[in-house]
Amino acid sequence: MIRFARILVLILLFPILAFAQQAKLKSEIETISKDAKGIVGVGVMDLKTRETLLMNQEHKFPMQSTFKFPLAIAVLDLVDKGKYKINQKIHVKSAGLDPETHSPMRDKRPNQDFDITIGELLSYSVSESDNNACDILFELAGGTKKVNEYIHSLGVKDIAIVATEKEMKAGWDVQYTNYARPSAYLQLLQIAYERRKLSKASHDYLWKMMVEGPTGLKRIKGLLPKGTEVAHKTGTSGTNDKGISAATNDAGIIRLPNGKDIAVVVFVSDAAANMDTRELVIARIAKAVWDYYGSK
Numbered sequence: 001m002i003r004f005a006r007i008l009v010l011i012l013l014f015p016i017l018a019f020a021q022q023a024k025l026k027s028e029i030e031t032i033s034k035d036a037k038g039i040v041g042v043g044v045m046d047l048k049t050r051e052t053l054l055m056n057q058e059h060k061f062p063m064q065s066t067f068k069f070p071l072a073i074a075v076l077d078l079v080d081k082g083k084y085k086i087n088q089k090i091h092v093k094s095a096g097l098d099p100e101t102h103s104p105m106r107d108k109r110p111n112q113d114f115d116i117t118i119g120e121l122l123s124y125s126v127s128e129s130d131n132n133a134c135d136i137l138f139e140l141a142g143g144t145k146k147v148n149e150y151i152h153s154l155g156v157k158d159i160a161i162v163a164t165e166k167e168m169k170a171g172w173d174v175q176y177t178n179y180a181r182p183s184a185y186l187q188l189l190q191i192a193y194e195r196r197k198l199s200k201a202s203h204d205y206l207w208k209m210m211v212e213g214p215t216g217l218k219r220i221k222g223l224l225p226k227g228t229e230v231a232h233k234t235g236t237s238g239t240n241d242k243g244i245s246a247a248t249n250d251a252g253i254i255r256l257p258n259g260k261d262i263a264v265v266v267f268v269s270d271a272a273a274n275m276d277t278r279e280l281v282i283a284r285i286a287k288a289v290w291d292y293y294g295s296k
Contacts, residue, residue, distance in 0.1 A: 025292045026053055029285050036281045038271025043182030044289050045263040047193050060179035061267035064235030064247040065129045067161055067178050070188055072126050074147045075137050076202040086119040098166055103132040127213035131165035138164050154191055158184035175237055175246055182265045185251050189263040193253060207231050219250035220264055222283030224290055229255040245271050248278040260293050
């Protein structure tokens with residue numbers, strides 16, 4: 001009888017202890033976030049238990065290049081439906097490329113027309129955050145409106161994909177039209193993780209691109225143990241003449257040694273801190289999440 005009573009007490013205490021632990025993690029994240037001198041949005045989800053933590057959920061955070069992840073999902077869905085093939089070649093004219101934007105694809109083929117597969121365009125866009133490749137994919141997908149409608153059809157509502165990379169260059173405020181709340185981006189990661197919409201081949205292709213990408217090594221990955229598998233997508237804005245950076249973002253899935261898969265979204269918006277500090281804020285938040293779930 002005494003043993004049963006002890007077990008009952010533990011069962012009753014478990015939710016209270018779990019809540020206290022998560023409250024401690026949230027407090028730690030809030031303290032870390034102050035160093036950014038801006039607005040920091042955070043979403044964390046244990047993808048197996050669905051335990052979720054959100055911070056500044058009501059704010060609309062400019063996505064910058066993190067919108068290339070939902071774009072890739074939309075394009076791969078068209079591949080799965082047979083509209084395109086992953087190895088289908090697209091002819092690209094040099095005159096149609098933006099010469100003044102981040103574009104490793106263009107830099108590898110300077111001043112020349114070329115053929116490139118849809119798979120390669122996806123890799124350039126997701127892994128290397130190539131802006132020209134991104135806008136070509138938007139054209140193939142039918143434009144930002146079509147991509148936005150598709151993502152909304154998945155049940156992800158608190159997100160807006162309105163402007164292409166080229167259109168975002170038109171003015172500082174345009175980037176804010178492409179926004180997501182932390183919970184919406186968590187939903188996207190959860191959908192991809194659970195393979196609910198894409199074929200196995202498309203899911204595996206997307207996962208590989210997100211794991212192997214060379215961008216943002218000082219962000220989510222920055223303070224995690226070497227060799228940690230992280231499938232993620234970064235996004236970065238410029239800094240205006242007032243010293244404010246609109247977006248320094250990283251969002252992805254961390255695989256822990258204990259078998260847990262944790263989705264982490266960190267959006268740093270309208271921040272006055274320098275780039276090193278903003279990236280360190282993201283890295284410290286990811287490490288706090290790692291320590292929390294790694295010890296459970």
